[in-house]
Amino acid sequence: MTILGRQMGKELLGKRVSQVEVANPKCLNVPFGQFQKAVVGKTIKVVESRGKWLFIKIDSRVLLFNPGMGADVIHFKPDDELPEKYQIKFSLHDGTGFTIRVWWFCYLHLKPEEGLGEHKLTANLGLTPLDKRFTPEYFKQLLGKKRGNIKSFLLDQKNIAGIGNVYVQDILFNAKLHPKRKIPSLTVGEIDALFKSIKLILRKSIEMGGLAYEKDFYGNKGGYGPKQFKIAYKPGKPCPICQTPIQKIKTGSTSSFICPNCQPLTM
Numbered sequence: 001m002t003i004l005g006r007q008m009g010k011e012l013l014g015k016r017v018s019q020v021e022v023a024n025p026k027c028l029n030v031p032f033g034q035f036q037k038a039v040v041g042k043t044i045k046v047v048e049s050r051g052k053w054l055f056i057k058i059d060s061r062v063l064l065f066n067p068g069m070g071a072d073v074i075h076f077k078p079d080d081e082l083p084e085k086y087q088i089k090f091s092l093h094d095g096t097g098f099t100i101r102v103w104w105f106c107y108l109h110l111k112p113e114e115g116l117g118e119h120k121l122t123a124n125l126g127l128t129p130l131d132k133r134f135t136p137e138y139f140k141q142l143l144g145k146k147r148g149n150i151k152s153f154l155l156d157q158k159n160i161a162g163i164g165n166v167y168v169q170d171i172l173f174n175a176k177l178h179p180k181r182k183i184p185s186l187t188v189g190e191i192d193a194l195f196k197s198i199k200l201i202l203r204k205s206i207e208m209g210g211l212a213y214e215k216d217f218y219g220n221k222g223g224y225g226p227k228q229f230k231i232a233y234k235p236g237k238p239c240p241i242c243q244t245p246i247q248k249i250k251t252g253s254t255s256s257f258i259c260p261n262c263q264p265l266t267m
């Protein structure tokens with residue numbers, strides 16, 4: 001979403017919404033008529049991403065979009081052929097716009113800017129690790145109050161917005177941490193390694209255009225995929241550091257991939 005948000009900002013800022021279509025009104029938090037009235041004729045001011053959410057500021061209102069399992073949000077110019085399937089379409093006054101094809105379900109919520117704090121799904125979102133305010137000190141403070149295991153902490157969007165189950169595997173591997181390590185047991189050195197690993201993996205993915213199974217605003221797939229993964233989704237393959245076979249283990253409701261030698265479960 002980071003890349004998508006940046007590209008959308010580049011294409012959409014300052015443009016006026018001329019028409020909007022929503023074929024799946026269940027994703028809205030207000031009736032379609034009200035939605036239409038609130039956005040048509042208004043200008044797109046800001047596009048930001050936080051975790052899986054896009055925040056699109058349209059005049060004094062904010063459009064909150066979450067793609068659920070995933071969605072293709074694709075830009076179009078006046079003479080472009082539109083994607084075969086889409087549920088949502090925003091047309092802009094200059095003839096450009098974008099379509100959204102949702103894989104399963106999505107949220108497309110509208111809130112007045114001053115009412116954002118009441119939007120339960122986004123009000124408690126943590127910072128994205130690429131935010132300037134996400135510093136080693138901030139990260140230490142955030143961990144300081146927690147008791148649970150490190151993987152659940154990293155995946156919880158209330159702590160940090162933007163680490164999914166794909167990225168977290170190599171993030172923990174790089175930091176040599178078992179996903180079930182309890183937070184109070186982490187040493188200063190381990191926390192430091194983890195912080196660097198989060199930044200490294202996310203920056204690398206962005207440099208490569210994002211995840212290989214997600215499309216950007218121009219319909220291009222990202223380059224960060226299985227070739228770049230060190231241990232993620234590679235059960236049985238040798239660890240790139242010590243050659244021990246990679247194990248797939250259950251961690252709560254998610255699966256984890258670990259090298260049992262590089263990421264021992266020490267308490």
Ligand SMILES: [Zn+2]
Nearest residue numbers: 239242259262
């Ligand atoms: Zn290893």
